[in-house]
Amino acid sequence: MNINRYCDNPIITPGTVLASRKDFQVIGAFNAGVTVFNGETILILRVAERPINSDDKSIKVPFLDDNLNLKVKTFNKNDENYDFGDSRAIHKKGNVAAFEYLTSISHFRLARSTDGEHFKVDEKPFIFPANKYESFGIEDPRVTKIDDSYYITYSAVSKFGIVVMLSSTDDFKTFNNLGAIFATENKDVALFPEKINENYYALNRPISPSIGNAVIWISESTNLLHWGNHKVLIETRDGKWDCKKIGAGSPPLKTDLGWLEFYHGVDDNDRYCMGALLLDINDPSKILARSSEPILEPIMEYETKGFFGNVVFSCGTIVNHGVIHMYYGVSDDSMAYAQFKLKDVLDSMEYLKPKK
C-alpha cells in the first residue's frame, strides 16, 4: 500500500514547544488528537515535561501533590529499592509491571495549521492536570466532534490508576471536565461521532491484573457520561504485529463500507504499528474486515529512534476527498504526518466471511 509520509517529518518536535515553567523542559510533543475547527487543522498535543536536572546521579520526577500543586521528588539513582531502567517510569525493584512514579508529566497543548502541514504551537497549555486522578499527568487525547461540541477523551494517571476522562469544548479556548467515564484501568478511548440506533459507542481498552490481554472493547451510552454493555470487540493475534496488545487509535470514520478504525498493535518486541478495522455501520460491535499486515510501521529514523523507539501511534485522522490524513506520534517523542488513499486501505484489508 502506498503511504506518503510528509517529506519534512517530523512536523512537531519537543524543541519547538515552550515549557510550561522555566525549571521544566519539554521532552515529548506527541500522540495528538486531531480535528478541524474554523477551517484550521487543530492538534491536541500531548506535551511531556520533566524538571531540568544537571545531576546525572539523580532523577527528578514531577507530580501533583494532595493539594494539586506541582511538586518535584528526587530519587538517587543508587537507591536499591527502585529500578530506573525504564525511561518512562520508576518501578519498585522486582516489579516491572507496576510503577511508582512517571519520569515526566504530560499536559495538552494546541497546535494550529491552515495547510495541515505547518503548525503553530500555543505557548500555554490548553488542559493541564488539575484533579487527583491526573496527578501524574494526562495522556493520549482523542477528539470527536458530536453535534456542535468537541469531546476529548484521555488517560488520567495517578496513584489511583489510569482512568479515562472526558472533557468537552466548543471553542478550543475553554473546556468542561465531564468526569471519569471509565474507571481504572482503561485507556485508548475513541468515541464514534454519532448515535447508532439510539446509542453512542466507544472503543476502549480495559485491562486486568488477574487474566487476559490488552484488547479492544466496545461500550455503549445514551448520554456520553455513563457507559455499559461492555463487550470484547477484537483480540490480539498470535505471531502477528498485533500479538501482544491492541488499542483504538483514531475516532472511527464513517465510510460507505462501514466504520473505519485505525488501531495500534504491539508485538513482543514492544514495536507499535497502525492497522485498520472495518465495523458494521449499523452494529459497530460486528467486525467486517481487519488489516492482515500493518498499514503504517516504524521504518524512518524518526519512527525507530527517540524517547521510546519503534513506535507509530495515531490518535486521530482526517478524511478529505478520499484521502486519509494520519497524524501520529513517533517514538513517544514527536509528531509525524502521512497521507494515503481511503480506497487503498479498504482494498488492503482482509474481509471476514459472514457466518452462515
Added chain:
Amino acid sequence: MNINRYCDNPIITPGTVLASRKDFQVIGAFNAGVTVFNGETILILRVAERPINSDDKSIKVPFLDDNLNLKVKTFNKNDENYDFGDSRAIHKKGNVAAFEYLTSISHFRLARSTDGEHFKVDEKPFIFPANKYESFGIEDPRVTKIDDSYYITYSAVSKFGIVVMLSSTDDFKTFNNLGAIFATENKDVALFPEKINENYYALNRPISPSIGNAVIWISESTNLLHWGNHKVLIETRDGKWDCKKIGAGSPPLKTDLGWLEFYHGVDDNDRYCMGALLLDINDPSKILARSSEPILEPIMEYETKGFFGNVVFSCGTIVNHGVIHMYYGVSDDSMAYAQFKLKDVLDSMEYLKPKK
C-alpha cells in the same frame, strides 16, 4: 461490640448441596447475596464445583469452551510450567499475580428459609455460566431490590478478565441478563436500593495492573445499565485490618444517620474481616464514619479453617426492627449467620469531623 453468631453455624455447607452433574463435587457454598421475597429469606449461594478426581497426581479444571460447553482439562502436577500451590487457581510458574485457570467453577443456587436460620437449598442451579465472559464461572452475587425487581450483580470470570454482570429477576424462577455493567477488572459491586438526586449509585472495586490498590469506588447511572462519573470513595489504611484491599459487601442499608455499608477489608496476611462505612444520605460519595476496628473477624474454627481460611465475607444483610442479620461466607467454603444491633454498629464507628 456484641456479635451474636448463630449457635448452629455454619448454616449451609458444601456437603448439603447437590452437585449440578454426577461427575462433579461441590466444594463451596458461600458468599451468598440475600434478600426477602414472598416472606421468605432467600440466599443466592455461590456454589463452587470441581470434577471428581481420584488421581492425586493430577488436577482437573472445569471451564466453558468456545461453544459454551462445560469441559474438563487435566494438568499433571509435575508439569514444571505451572504453579499448583494456590487452592483456588493454577498459575504459570513465576507469575502468581495472574492465573491461567480456576480450580473450580461457580454458579448460583437459591436457598430459602422461613425463619432465617434453616435453609432448604434448591436441587438445580438458578444461574449457571452461560456466555463467554462467564467461562470460568460466576461469583459473589449481591442482590438489591429496586422498585419491584431484584437486581443481581456478580463477578463473571473468563480469559477476558473479571467483569461485573447485571441480571434481574421478578420471581426467582427466571432471570434476565442485562449485560456487563463494569468491564475488566472490577468486582464487589453493591447497588443502592433507590435513586438519590436522580441517579442510581453503585459501589465497585476496579483495579489496575499498573498502579494503585484495590479500593472502593462509587459510580452513578440513570438506568442501571450504563455507569460513569467514577470516583474513589475510600482507600485502604496502612497498618490496619483493611490495609491491603477493601471492597463493598452488602448493598447499602438506609438508616436515619445515612447509608450504612458493610465492607470487607484484607490485611497483609490475606485475612478478611467485615467493617462498616456510613455515607451521606443525599450524597453517598461523602463519608461520615468508618469502623476503626472490624465488626466481624474470623475467630471461630469454621471461619479460620476451610478451602481458603481466615475469611469472613458478607455479600448481604437484612435489617429488621433495629437488628442486622448478616449472612456471610466463611473460608471460601460455607455460609454462616450472625446478628447484632444496628445501634451498636452506628455507635462503634469513628465519625469524621466535617471539613470547615
